[in-house]
Amino acid sequence: MIYQSVRLPLRSPRKIGINRRVFREITRCYATQLSDSTDVVVCGGGIAGTSVAYHLALRGKRVSLYEKDAVGCGGATGVSAGLVSAPTFWQDFTNQHLAENSLKLYADLAGSGKFRYVRCGRIFLASTLASEILLRRMYSRGILHNEHVELLDDQSDMLARWPYLQTEDVQLALFSPEDVSLDPVAMCQELAERAKALGAKFHEGVEVKEVLLGDEKQVYAVRTNLGLVETPAFVDASGVWTGSVLCKQLPHRHIQTAHHPCTYTYLHSSKLPSSSVCDTTPIINDLDGNVMVRLTGRKTRCAGFHEEGIRPIACPAATGEWTQPEADWDKFEISLSRLLHRIPLLSDVGHGDLICGMEAYTPDKCCTVGESSQAKGYYVASGFNGQGLSLAGGVGKLLADWIVDKDVSVDVARIDVGRFIELHANSQYLIERTPEIAAMTYINMYNSHQCHTARNLRMSPIYHQLRDAGAVFGESMGYERPLWFEPNSPKERNALLQGQDTLLGKPAWFERVRSEYEACRERVGLIDMSSFSKFEITGPDCVTFLQYLCSADIERPVGTTVYTGMQNEKGGYVTDCTLSRIGEQCFFMVAPTIQQDRCLSWMRKWAIDLKRNVHIQDVTGMYTALDVVGPSSRYLMNDLTGREFSNREFPAFRCQEMNIGMATGIRAISVTHCGELGWVIYIPNEVAQNVYDRLVEKGREYSMMHAGYYTLRQLRIEKFYVYWGQDINATVTPMECGRAFRVNFEEEIFGTQNTK
Numbered sequence: 001m002i003y004q005s006v007r008l009p010l011r012s013p014r015k016i017g018i019n020r021r022v023f024r025e026i027t028r029c030y031a032t033q034l035s036d037s038t039d040v041v042v043c044g045g046g047i048a049g050t051s052v053a054y055h056l057a058l059r060g061k062r063v064s065l066y067e068k069d070a071v072g073c074g075g076a077t078g079v080s081a082g083l084v085s086a087p088t089f090w091q092d093f094t095n096q097h098l099a100e101n102s103l104k105l106y107a108d109l110a111g112s113g114k115f116r117y118v119r120c121g122r123i124f125l126a127s128t129l130a131s132e133i134l135l136r137r138m139y140s141r142g143i144l145h146n147e148h149v150e151l152l153d154d155q156s157d158m159l160a161r162w163p164y165l166q167t168e169d170v171q172l173a174l175f176s177p178e179d180v181s182l183d184p185v186a187m188c189q190e191l192a193e194r195a196k197a198l199g200a201k202f203h204e205g206v207e208v209k210e211v212l213l214g215d216e217k218q219v220y221a222v223r224t225n226l227g228l229v230e231t232p233a234f235v236d237a238s239g240v241w242t243g244s245v246l247c248k249q250l251p252h253r254h255i256q257t258a259h260h261p262c263t264y265t266y267l268h269s270s271k272l273p274s275s276s277v278c279d280t281t282p283i284i285n286d287l288d289g290n291v292m293v294r295l296t297g298r299k300t301r302c303a304g305f306h307e308e309g310i311r312p313i314a315c316p317a318a319t320g321e322w323t324q325p326e327a328d329w330d331k332f333e334i335s336l337s338r339l340l341h342r343i344p345l346l347s348d349v350g351h352g353d354l355i356c357g358m359e360a361y362t363p364d365k366c367c368t369v370g371e372s373s374q375a376k377g378y379y380v381a382s383g384f385n386g387q388g389l390s391l392a393g394g395v396g397k398l399l400a401d402w403i404v405d406k407d408v409s410v411d412v413a414r415i416d417v418g419r420f421i422e423l424h425a426n427s428q429y430l431i432e433r434t435p436e437i438a439a440m441t442y443i444n445m446y447n448s449h450q451c452h453t454a455r456n457l458r459m460s461p462i463y464h465q466l467r468d469a470g471a472v473f474g475e476s477m478g479y480e481r482p483l484w485f486e487p488n489s490p491k492e493r494n495a496l497l498q499g500q501d502t503l504l505g506k507p508a509w510f511e512r513v514r515s516e517y518e519a520c521r522e523r524v525g526l527i528d529m530s531s532f533s534k535f536e537i538t539g540p541d542c543v544t545f546l547q548y549l550c551s552a553d554i555e556r557p558v559g560t561t562v563y564t565g566m567q568n569e570k571g572g573y574v575t576d577c578t579l580s581r582i583g584e585q586c587f588f589m590v591a592p593t594i595q596q597d598r599c600l601s602w603m604r605k606w607a608i609d610l611k612r613n614v615h616i617q618d619v620t621g622m623y624t625a626l627d628v629v630g631p632s633s634r635y636l637m638n639d640l641t642g643r644e645f646s647n648r649e650f651p652a653f654r655c656q657e658m659n660i661g662m663a664t665g666i667r668a669i670s671v672t673h674c675g676e677l678g679w680v681i682y683i684p685n686e687v688a689q690n691v692y693d694r695l696v697e698k699g700r701e702y703s704m705m706h707a708g709y710y711t712l713r714q715l716r717i718e719k720f721y722v723y724w725g726q727d728i729n730a731t732v733t734p735m736e737c738g739r740a741f742r743v744n745f746e747e748e749i750f751g752t753q754n755t756k
């Protein structure tokens with residue numbers, strides 16, 4: 001029921017010339033009563049929340065947005081430089097798709113003529129080989145989106161087009177014509193107007209105080225400073241405040257989110273004294289200087305992303321106002337010198353103001369979108385890593401589809417809030433990691449990229465033994481995993497891979513991986529797989545429950561292992577996994593490392609929805625997993641355990657519990673994840689070092705060699721084993737990836753009760 005429609009002045013307090021406190025009082029008087037029920041409540045009227053509200057309204061949902069300040073003015077959107085990156089910049093399809101949808105939406109809104117919108121394009125400059133390769137890759141992607149993307153390798157051509165640049169050291173330039181410069185506040189407000197025209201209710205000067213959860217941790221109401229609103233869905237799009245709204249029923253009284261505010265500093269000064277500069281002058285991104293410049297006919301804006309110049313900021317209080325962190329000229333000095341190097345004329349521009357905003361950064365430079373596993377109906381759209389304007393248009397559409405259809409048509413694994421586990425929300429972890437991410441705002445992060453901050457967080461019990469054996473570690477989900485081994489390197493070395501592999505040519509590890517690969521193919525190799533996600537699923541309904549979730553037939557005898565997909569409603573992969581039946585009512589599941597939270601929340605959701613009597617426990621941290629692979633693995637395992645590992649006694653796709661030396665409770669599974677003969681042994685952590693030492697000792701007789709993930713990948717590729725996140729994801733079905741033979745098409749799901 002709606003008591004009174006709420007119309008508020010959609011202009012910033014700054015623009016109408018009153019301070020924020022007075023503005024809030026005025027808006028409070030306007031908003032005397034609130035609608036008491038709605039389909040979705042959105043918290044935050046920045047670009048993300050406004051975009052979500054607009055797209056929900058477009059899908060016919062009743063939506064109420066609450067903004068404690070004024071639309072577009074209360075957070076990062078209000079201080080944004082207003083530069084929208086074209087899809088050319090992003091490497092992965094999901095972000096390209098989001099950027100493309102944002103550009104389309106903003107271009108459509110610009111048709112109203114109510115805000116400044118200039119399609120100025122952007123120039124990326126490379127002065128090193130690594131950046132040059134990066135630009136060539138961006139170019140090959142870019143021309144798929146826009147045929148007018150250009151590469152320039154002649155400095156005189158560059159100078160002819162952009163005479164204000166110093167190009168002596170520039171090896172390559174890429175021109176991306178689609179990038180846009182716009183007024184973020186006015187654009188956000190125009191989007192709000194469109195949403196309101198579709199029926200969305202915008203309540204400015206109203207703060208969300210609490211999200212109320214029911215017994216099953218589902219959202220049922222939201223409390224604002226003006227009263228209670230009943231709703232089954234809540235979207236937290238409150239920028240750096242995301243996760244700070246009270247949720248009393250949760251253990252931490254808030255949802256845990258993996259993002260942290262850091263500074264975003266730019267210099268605002270007058271126009272560059274050059275007749276070639278006008279409003280359509282392209283944005284300039286100097287990749288090696290890590291600086292960005294926006295020159296217009298009226299002013300100049302320069303930003304710098306040097307890591308030393310970026311500070312993590314304490315999260316503002318939940319009820320606090322947007323405050324600008326203090327700008328630090330000393331920290332901006334490196335960026336300033338690089339800016340002057342690239343555009344010497346900047347020294348003729350007046351001193352200018354150094355402005356410091358704050359922005360939410362995530363540990364992996366991807367935004368966080370989707371339903372939190374901590375509360376049903378609690379969605380987030382945040383952590384935009386300095387590119388929120390470029391992505392939020394697309395994110396709003398994606399999240400609206402997700403809420404309405406309970407499904408999306410693109411792979412969201414990279415941006416799904418479920419890719420993180422609780423430790424990623426640890427503030428110390430984020431404080432250490434996020435400045436490094438912020439420094440890469442305009443630099444592509446390749447899959448092989450390894451951060452240098454916040455490392456050595458999760459490690460297997462044999463980490464130090466592996467390091468002494470020469471392991472070079474890379475991190476996934478905070479877990480250190482050996483990528484390859486450098487056996488003759490000094491023990492006291494830093495064993496962490498930082499940065500990324502060379503982008504072209506033979507990588508440094510090539511010969512090492514070749515030897516490891518040969519060992520696995522010809523003798524025996526030992527691969528640490530401890531980071532893989534592991535679960536125990538027990539209870540009287542576990543067979544019917546798993547049969548429902550999985551596409552293979554998992555109703556096999558105790559001692560059997562099945563490789564299967566867990567499929568979503570459209571047949572796409574939620575995950576791939578092995579399920580080992582270790583008891584009549586007990587399964588041991590192993591899934592990819594990055595699937596830890598997603599698998600757990602998917603299974604728990606279905607256990608509740610289907611009312612199945614099952615218990616699901618995450619046992620990832622309880623077992624060390626060692627993969628013993630290669631033709632000699634059978635003999636090594638025989639010697640190690642004193643048991644028969646013949647084809648007859650221990651064929652493929654079987655699991656057995658056994659002792660190794662003095663250690664007990666070890667689960668051996670004859671599925672190696674790489675297609676070679678072998679066994680993965682899951683060892684209780686407390687005895688892992690003991691078993692490892694024994695294994696290495698015995699392995700000498702078989703010339704066993706340590707191998708890392710790069711070797712595992714190589715072995716998998718040769719066997720056409722699909723790889724989660726690259727070959728398969730939520731949009732790929734078993735039919736499409738050659739895994740139809742794993743599907744049990746005869747499966748009858750709970751009789752006629754197929755609700756999937």
Ligand SMILES: Cc1cc2nc3c(=O)[nH]c(=O)nc-3n(C[C@H](O)[C@H](O)[C@H](O)COP(=O)(O)OP(=O)(O)OC[C@H]3O[C@@H](n4cnc5c(N)ncnc54)[C@H](O)[C@@H]3O)c2cc1C
Nearest residue numbers: 044046048068074075076077081083208239357388389390
């Ligand atoms: C200096 C600077 C320059 C930038 N330049 C660019 C750029 O050129 N291009 C680009 O793509 N990105 C840029 N960004 C990043 C971009 O601005 C952000 O990613 C984006 O604006 C984030 O939007 P948002 O809606 O998530 O958050 P915000 O804009 O911060 O909005 C969150 C809103 O939630 C409200 N809120 C919080 N808590 C509550 C509550 N409890 N109840 C009600 N309301 C609440 C706040 O008042 C605020 O208005 C820049 C960022 C900064 C800091």
